[in-house]
Amino acid sequence: MPRLINTAELVPLVADLIIDACCNINDDNVTALKESLNKEESPYGKDALAMIIENICVAKKEKIAVCQDTGSCVIFMEIGQEVSWQGEGLVAAINEGVRRGYTAGFLRKSIVRDPLDRINTGDNTPAVLHTEITGGSEVKITVLPKGGGSENMGAFTTLSPSAGKEGIQDFVLKTMLCAGGKPCPPVILGIGLGGTMDYCAFLAKKALIRPLAERNKNPFYAEFEQTLLDALNNLGIGPLGMGGRISALAVHIEQYPCHITALPVALCFQCHAARYKSIVI
Ligand code: SF4
Numbered sequence: 001m002p003r004l005i006n007t008a009e010l011v012p013l014v015a016d017l018i019i020d021a022c023c024n025i026n027d028d029n030v031t032a033l034k035e036s037l038n039k040e041e042s043p044y045g046k047d048a049l050a051m052i053i054e055n056i057c058v059a060k061k062e063k064i065a066v067c068q069d070t071g072s073c074v075i076f077m078e079i080g081q082e083v084s085w086q087g088e089g090l091v092a093a094i095n096e097g098v099r100r101g102y103t104a105g106f107l108r109k110s111i112v113r114d115p116l117d118r119i120n121t122g123d124n125t126p127a128v129l130h131t132e133i134t135g136g137s138e139v140k141i142t143v144l145p146k147g148g149g150s151e152n153m154g155a156f157t158t159l160s161p162s163a164g165k166e167g168i169q170d171f172v173l174k175t176m177l178c179a180g181g182k183p184c185p186p187v188i189l190g191i192g193l194g195g196t197m198d199y200c201a202f203l204a205k206k207a208l209i210r211p212l213a214e215r216n217k218n219p220f221y222a223e224f225e226q227t228l229l230d231a232l233n234n235l236g237i238g239p240l241g242m243g244g245r246i247s248a249l250a251v252h253i254e255q256y257p258c259h260i261t262a263l264p265v266a267l268c269f270q271c272h273a274a275r276y277k278s279i280v281i
Contacts, residue, residue: 002084007093014097045244181241184271
């Protein structure tokens with residue numbers, strides 16, 4: 001028997017997740033920022049980190065948004081294949097949750113209905129919804145309000161397969177140097193490797209919702225994550241681009257098989273306002 005879920009149940013869940021994500025940064029991110037304060041050598045960088053941490057604490061206490069840019073609402077759903085939906089359409093229910101969350105939370109509405117006519121939709125819909133089918137009868141929903149400053153620095157390239165790790169590192173460092181302070185560092189860098197162009201970009205985004213302490217399960221890629229993190233933190237960009245040691249808190253790689261002719265690489269930047277929340281129903 002499939003598990004029946006009415007899509008109406010999702011509406012308040014999505015609304016609450018959005019408000020919580022925008023006002024309440026996850027503990028692992030706060031811990032990483034506090035640890036960075038001890039490692040940062042630049043006085044300007046230290047000041048910037050201290051302000052970032054204080055801002056996060058005030059937002060949590062006062063239940064206000066960590067940043068005025070409450071982003072595009074990116075939503076990941078992992079849907080167990082034994083789930084069957086009732087009620088209005090799934091996408092419509094998700095967007096109703098987004099509408100209610102951004103309205104009730106007094107969160108900035110940043111979405112325009114068309115890339116060229118630039119009319120604001122007024123309620124931050126539509127969400128960018130990614131769905132994956134998993135085993136079982138549970139549904140995991142993760143909301144990731146994604147700020148424009150960091151999102152705009154994302155990049156994609158298809159390298160020659162012979163470029164290998166060196167080619168990837170070169171692309172990562174050039175992109176980060178070009179981005180400088182624009183993605184509001186210290187960043188978390190999501191890297192997608194492999195797949196097709198679209199799937200590679202999806203992997204880079206999905207890499208941002210991995211807990212900070214979690215390394216890639218493959219030791220080869222776990223070591224590469226650390227190599228890239230060290231290299232990013234030697235660029236001198238520093239917190240908020242003020243100069244210093246701590247330009248990135250983490251590098252997360254998600255890899256996937258790909259075509260023999262290609263080495264697709266996608267980069268997705270997350271700013272210090274690294275907001276996401278999940279629930280399993
Ligand atoms: S990049 Fe992040 S911290 Fe910077 S303005 Fe955008 S949401 Fe805020």
